[in-house]
Amino acid sequence: MAGHQTYEEQKALVFRGLMILGVITIVEVVIALLAKGHLIPGVKFTEGFGHYMYMLLMVGFSMYKAYFIIFYFMHMAYEVRGLVLSVLLPTLLLVWAIIAFFQEGDSWGKRRELIRQKDEEVVKPSPNKPQGFYQLPGTAYPSTTKG
Amino acid sequence: MADTSVAHAHETDAVHQENGSAWDGAKEPFKASYGKLMMWYFLLSDAFTFAGFLIAYGALRFSTPTWPEADFVFSSFPFVEGHLPLIFVTIMTFVLIFSSVTMVRAVQEGHRENKNGVVFWMFLTILGGATFLGCQAYEWTTLIVKEHMTVSENPFSRHIADGIYLNPDGTEMRNPDGTPKTFAKGDNYLLHKHDGKFDIPLVKYTSGEYAGQVMEAGLGPKAFGALFFFITGFHGFHVFSGVVILTIIMINAASGLYVARRNGYEMVEKVGLYWHFVDLVWVFVFLVFYLL
Numbered sequence: 001m002a003g004h005q006t007y008e009e010q011k012a013l014v015f016r017g018l019m020i021l022g023v024i025t026i027v028e029v030v031i032a033l034l035a036k037g038h039l040i041p042g043v044k045f046t047e048g049f050g051h052y053m054y055m056l057l058m059v060g061f062s063m064y065k066a067y068f069i070i071f072y073f074m075h076m077a078y079e080v081r082g083l084v085l086s087v088l089l090p091t092l093l094l095v096w097a098i099i100a101f102f103q104e105g106d107s108w109g110k111r112r113e114l115i116r117q118k119d120e121e122v123v124k125p126s127p128n129k130p131q132g133f134y135q136l137p138g139t140a141y142p143s144t145t146k147g
Numbered sequence: 148m149a150d151t152s153v154a155h156a157h158e159t160d161a162v163h164q165e166n167g168s169a170w171d172g173a174k175e176p177f178k179a180s181y182g183k184l185m186m187w188y189f190l191l192s193d194a195f196t197f198a199g200f201l202i203a204y205g206a207l208r209f210s211t212p213t214w215p216e217a218d219f220v221f222s223s224f225p226f227v228e229g230h231l232p233l234i235f236v237t238i239m240t241f242v243l244i245f246s247s248v249t250m251v252r253a254v255q256e257g258h259r260e261n262k263n264g265v266v267f268w269m270f271l272t273i274l275g276g277a278t279f280l281g282c283q284a285y286e287w288t289t290l291i292v293k294e295h296m297t298v299s300e301n302p303f304s305r306h307i308a309d310g311i312y313l314n315p316d317g318t319e320m321r322n323p324d325g326t327p328k329t330f331a332k333g334d335n336y337l338l339h340k341h342d343g344k345f346d347i348p349l350v351k352y353t354s355g356e357y358a359g360q361v362m363e364a365g366l367g368p369k370a371f372g373a374l375f376f377f378i379t380g381f382h383g384f385h386v387f388s389g390v391v392i393l394t395i396i397m398i399n400a401a402s403g404l405y406v407a408r409r410n411g412y413e414m415v416e417k418v419g420l421y422w423h424f425v426d427l428v429w430v431f432v433f434l435v436f437y438l439l
Binding site: 007010011013014017018021022025026028029032033036038046055058059062065066069070073074079080082083086087090091094097098101102104105106107108109112 | 176177178179184187188190191194195198199202203205206207208209210211212216218232233237240241244245247248250251252255259333419420423424426427430431433434437438439
């Protein structure tokens with residue numbers, strides 16, 4: 001409930017929200033087009049440090065938009081502390097999920113080459129060991145053509 | 148005599164309040180009704196579902212050597228030929244922001260017990276949600292019908308190294324002016340379908356670990372199409388169910404149901420939380436699919 005605000009203040013908040021979210025979105029898209037080389041010929045941030053900064057900036061803008069929506073549009077700023085913490089603290093688990101799964105994905109990527117090599121390797125079958133080895137589903141890119 | 152006992156009762160009540168906890172029962176420790184609290188926890192669980200999908204996107208993107216670029220894939224616009232990267236999806240984002248803003252207005256009018264205000268702003272919100280769904284239908288139709296992307300086939304990709312396009316007989320392909328038809332590492336391409344089959348060009352790489360080898364510049368990472376349709380589809384389904392629920396609540400509000408409840412149109416506030424959450428998720432879908 002936002003009973004502590006006057007009606008005029010509430011309407012002002014709505015307008016401010018529209019401005020903040022709208023302006024950030026426009027800024028994001030302009031920076032994205034600039035970084036991908038659509039605005040100024042020859043200017044591009046798709047590799048290395050520039051790309052890293054670009055991604056950090058985009059995540060930062062999005063986090064701010066999320067903060068604004070949760071705290072002002074969804075009135076989290078006016079809720080009791082216990083409610084705020086019980087809803088927001090569990091999302092911290094996602095930090096670990098992101099680190100763990102991105103690391104895992106990176107490792108799948110590195111093993112693609114190993115799998116390709118193993119695919120082409122000729123192994124003499126051993127009578128004692130079980131045949132075959134574990135392989136990730138899907139194909140490694142790009143597909144090679146023989147001949 | 149009667150007066151003193153009443154005073155006494157008040158006194159014990161006050162003592163009880165000081166010593167007891169807000170969690171003893173019969174109170175709302177979080178100063179929010181059961182329904183509103185449970186809406187928050189549902190949204191928390193839903194956030195984890197979406198986070199799971201988006202983290203899967205990240206993990207699979209990290210695992211492939213190449214990934215289509217959003218500004219190449221999402222560059223069509225209704226009635227416009229040629230490339231307009233990210234413009235259409237920006238408009239979709241604005242539609243959702245506007246509908247979120249009108250929802251805030253509906254909740255505010257609810258707190259003022261203004262029935263007509265609630266119905267008016269909810270109607271605009273529903274209109275925004277329906278517009279967003281229409282935009283998404285256009286986006287999906289373009290990708291499926293025109294560009295032949297499905298959950299298992301993705302014709303968008305990028306070259307993993309510099310190279311030259313080859314003719315089917317193995318000779319180098321030439322531009323009309325006679326220069327070799329080359330491409331650079333990271334260049335986007337879209338494969339076209341003819342008679343139900345993708346035209347997959349032969350290429351010879353001139354850099355990177357495959358330098359000198361003749362290969363097919365084949366279909367892009369399969370996961371891209373599947374992730375796109377599942378994640379934006381799941382979000383679109385949330386928008387759709389949001390529009391349905393908003394319509395029901397708007398009809399209820401118009402019928403005067405919530406006037407009788409005298410709780411500041413709390414039902415509108417709860418569906419408002421859900422609607423803002425849909426906008427919140429779009430912030431991250433937009434970030435992951437279109438910006439990064």
